[in-house]
Amino acid sequence: MKKQTIKLDCGHEVEVIAIDIRRTYGEILVGSPCFEDNFHVYENLKAPEYWGKRKTVMNQESFNLDLKHFKKYTVYLWLSSSKSIDDPFQKFDGSELVVVWAIDDLFSFSINSLIEEGIKDFDWESYAINLEL
Numbered sequence: 001m002k003k004q005t006i007k008l009d010c011g012h013e014v015e016v017i018a019i020d021i022r023r024t025y026g027e028i029l030v031g032s033p034c035f036e037d038n039f040h041v042y043e044n045l046k047a048p049e050y051w052g053k054r055k056t057v058m059n060q061e062s063f064n065l066d067l068k069h070f071k072k073y074t075v076y077l078w079l080s081s082s083k084s085i086d087d088p089f090q091k092f093d094g095s096e097l098v099v100v101w102a103i104d105d106l107f108s109f110s111i112n113s114l115i116e117e118g119i120k121d122f123d124w125e126s127y128a129i130n131l132e133l
Helices: 033-044 110-120
Strands: 005-007 012-023 054-058 073-081 094-103 129-131
Touching: 005 110, 012 110, 073 110, 094 110
Parallel strands: 054 094
Antiparallel strands: 005 012, 012 073, 073 094, 094 129
């Protein structure tokens, strides 16, 4: 099977390892989200536990605490690259990162367009971490 890669605006090519989409306020049963709810969501934006511990970076526009409430769904995207970051001695086998952002609707997009729109202008070299296999 051929690997599907996405070329970011910064020129780096990444592969999607996994995607997870959840309700942003899944723990709230009734009422509207308030600042405390937003803060709780913000503080807990990390890669899903079953992915193991992974560096996670969130889109600041999606999770700005000045917003009255965040968008309905949160997207977690685990990305990997066969190219390491700032590795002149080539000690590492590649780099990886989990990117998180929010969306309003689950049914108005394709998975490909969702992924490309969410990460196209992402600066991989500034945030990704190197990994050893």
